[in-house]
Amino acid sequence: MADHPKLAPRSTEDIENQMLVDKAECKISVNVVDFYHNNRMVVIETQEINETGKVIYSRFKLHLSLLELHAPVLANFLTQALESVEGTEENPVILPFTTREFTCFLDWIHDREWRPFKIMEESLVDLLRVSSTLKADDGISYAVSGLESLRLPSARMLQLVGDFHHLPEVHCWVGPAVKDLIQRPLGEITNSEAQQIAAAYPTIARTRENIQRLLTQVSQRSFALKLADKDQQEEADLCLTHKECQKAWKSVWRENIGYLLLDFQKPLTYRELLELLQNTDFPKVNPSCKARMLNWLSRKTDYPGMKELVEEAVASIEDIYHVPRRGPAPENPKV
Numbered sequence: 001m002a003d004h005p006k007l008a009p010r011s012t013e014d015i016e017n018q019m020l021v022d023k024a025e026c027k028i029s030v031n032v033v034d035f036y037h038n039n040r041m042v043v044i045e046t047q048e049i050n051e052t053g054k055v056i057y058s059r060f061k062l063h064l065s066l067l068e069l070h071a072p073v074l075a076n077f078l079t080q081a082l083e084s085v086e087g088t089e090e091n092p093v094i095l096p097f098t099t100r101e102f103t104c105f106l107d108w109i110h111d112r113e114w115r116p117f118k119i120m121e122e123s124l125v126d127l128l129r130v131s132s133t134l135k136a137d138d139g140i141s142y143a144v145s146g147l148e149s150l151r152l153p154s155a156r157m158l159q160l161v162g163d164f165h166h167l168p169e170v171h172c173w174v175g176p177a178v179k180d181l182i183q184r185p186l187g188e189i190t191n192s193e194a195q196q197i198a199a200a201y202p203t204i205a206r207t208r209e210n211i212q213r214l215l216t217q218v219s220q221r222s223f224a225l226k227l228a229d230k231d232q233q234e235e236a237d238l239c240l241t242h243k244e245c246q247k248a249w250k251s252v253w254r255e256n257i258g259y260l261l262l263d264f265q266k267p268l269t270y271r272e273l274l275e276l277l278q279n280t281d282f283p284k285v286n287p288s289c290k291a292r293m294l295n296w297l298s299r300k301t302d303y304p305g306m307k308e309l310v311e312e313a314v315a316s317i318e319d320i321y322h323v324p325r326r327g328p329a330p331e332n333p334k335v
C-alpha cells in the first residue's frame with residue numbers, strides 16, 4: 001500500500017467517505033472508481049399520514065454501496081430501478097416505511113463509533129420491521145439479539161412474536177415467555193400486558209388454573225413414603241418400623257409442607273420443595289428412609305404432570321401465533 005498524504009477530514013461526511021474508501025480497499029470487493037460514480041446514487045421516498053391527516057413525504061438520497069452490503073435485496077431492486085430511470089429526484093422509489101422506521105434502518109447501516117446506533121426497544125423494533133421486509137439478514141440478526149439483550153417483559157416478547165411470527169428467529173421467544181407468564185398470579189398481569197398477549201391470555205389463565213389444580217393434588221397426596229422402585233422397596237422392607245415412618249411422614253407433610261404448595265401468590269417450586277424437605281425435621285421417620293425418599297424425589301425435575309402442562313401451553317400459544325411446531329425430540333438411541 002502506498003502512503004498517501006492524508007488531509008485532516010473537515011466534516012462527518014468527509015470522514016464517512018474516507019471510511020468507505022478504506023473499507024473498500026481493505027476488505028470489500030468493490031470497485032473504488034465505480035464507488036463514486038454518480039449513477040449509483042438513488043433517491044428514495046417514504047410517505048406517511050400524521051396525526052392531523054397531513055401527508056408527510058421524506059426523501060433519502062443514498063449511495064447504493066452501503067445498501068449492497070447490508071440490504072442486498074433492496075440494492076438489487078434499486079439497481080434495476082435506476083436502469084429504468086427510477087430512483088431519481090424527479091422519480092423517487094417509494095418504500096413502504098415510515099420516516100422513523102427507514103431513518104432507523106439507515107442509522108443502523110451508518111452505525112459508527114462516533115454516531116452509534118441506539119440500542120433501544122423502539123429503534124430495534126423499527127430495524128427489525130424494515131430488515132424483515134427487505135430480507136436484510138444482518139439487520140434481522142442484529143435487531144433480534146439486541147431485543148433479547150434488553151430483557152423485555154415476557155408479555156412484550158410474546159407481542160413481538162405475534163408481530164414477527166414470519167421470522168423463525170423469534171420463535172424461540174415463545175417458550176420462555178409462556179413459562180414466565182404462567183408462573184405469575186393473573187392479578188399481577190397489568191391491563192397493558194393483558195392487551196399485549198390478548199390472544200394468548202385465555203390459554204395462560206387456563207394453564208395457571210391447571211397448575212393450581214395439580215399442586216392441590218400433590219399437596220394432598222403428600223408423595224407417600226412408599227416406593228414403586230423394586231430395589232428401593234426391598235430396602236424399605238429392611239426398616240422394621242416402616243409403617244410408623246409412613247404415618248410420621250404424612251403428618252409432618254400435612255402440618256408443615258402441603259399448604260405451602262397452595263400459596264396462590266407464590267406456590268413452592270419443585271426445587272424449593274426438595275430443599276424444604278431436606279431441611280425439615282421428620283422426628284419419627286427412619287433417617288435412611290427419609291434419605292431414600294429424597295434421593296428418589298431428586299431424580300425428578302418437576303412435579304409429576306407439570307412438564308406436560310407447560311409444554312401443552314407453549315404448543316397451543318405457538319399455534320395462536322402461527323409459529324410452526326418444533327419436530328419431536330430425537331429418541332434416545334437404543335443401547
Ligand SMILES: [Zn+2]
Nearest residue numbers: 239242245289
Ligand atoms: Zn422406614
